[in-house]
Amino acid sequence: MYEFIADQVVGINGLINLSNVVFLVAFSVRDLLKLRILAIVGEGLTLPYYYFQGEKLWPPIFWGVAFMIVNAIRIVAIALERRPVVLNxxxxxxxxxxxxxxxxxxxxxxxxxxxxxxxxxxxxxxxxxxxxxxxxxxxxxxxxxxxxxxxxxxxxxxxxxxxxxxxxxxxxxxxxxxxxxxxxxxxxxxxxxxxxxxxxxxxxxxxxxxxxxxxxxxxxxxxxxxxxxxxxxx
Structure with a gap:
């Protein structure tokens, strides 16, 4: 039992579980900017899990990177929209x-x-x-x-x-x-x-x-x- 719990907390399985915890937190926040930042973190944590399998899982790695890029673009756009407006x-x-x-x-x-x-x-x-x-x-x-x-x-x-x-x-x-x-x-x-x-x-x-x-x-x-x-x- 101890080995099972340890395997779910540390190592590759620990990363995938941690990523799902991050996704859970991401979908619990109200602020869209925080949601997208957490989504990138969660997606990033899944990549090692897919990469270090016995046979590398390239499709989920590819789509994970694509989702991270889209979220990064939207984060930049939201940050620019929230900049203070300066008038002359x-x-x-x-x-x-x-x-x-x-x-x-x-x-x-x-x-x-x-x-x-x-x-x-x-x-x-x-x-x-x-x-x-x-x-x-x-x-x-x-x-x-x-x-x-x-x-x-x-x-x-x-x-x-x-x-x-x-x-x-x-x-x-x-x-x-x-x-x-x-x-x-x-x-x-x-x-x-x-x-x-x-x-x-x-x-x-x-x-x-x-x-x-x-x-x-x-x-x-x-x-x-x-x-x-x-x-x-x-």
């Missing part, structure tokens, strides 16, 4: 003021499609009635949306230019003018639609951002009207 100053500002609800890694892919544009005082960013072909976010500067007549609204950092009109393909209902130097982030709408088409979660987040931006602007437009009503004697 402009990207960090854009993320903070406008798109913080999106995962940073997804944001980095999104911002790679953007181009940064500087505007000068008096420059017309968007003409009223103009077809909108770009999604635009105000990064910095003094910009103003002229609604009608004397009705104007200042655009702050992080706000969108175009809103629903841009996504629906409608003409702009306002004129947007730069009152001072400013910086804008722009995306070609066609490229943006194609990018978001296969990413339903990103598309939902973008629509949520647009909806929140519209709500803020409507509140700002309504606030002066409500204040004026309160001043009117009843």
């Amino acid at each position: 100053n402009k990207e960090e500002q854009l993320y903070r003021v406008a798109i913080s609800s999106i995962d940073k890694r997804e944001f980095l892919r999104l911002v790679s499609l953007a181009r940064w544009v500087d505007c000068s005082p008096g420059e017309i960013i968007l003409e009223k009635g103009q077809h909108i072909s770009e999604a635009i976010v105000v990064m910095a500067g003094d910009l103003e949306a002229i609604l009608s007549g004397n009705s104007r609204m200042a655009l702050r950092s992080g706000q969108l230019i175009g809103d629903v009109s841009a996504y629906s393909g409608l003409a702009s209902p306002v004129q947007v003018v730069a009152r001072g130097p400013g910086t804008l982030a722009k995306w070609d709408l066609q490229h943006l639609r194609e990018f978001a088409a296969s990413r339903p979660e990103l598309r939902a987040n973008l629509l949520r951002i647009v909806s929140m931006d519209i709500a803020v602007k409507l509140r700002e437009i309504a606030s002066p009207s409500l204040a004026a009503e309160e001043l009117v004697p009843k």
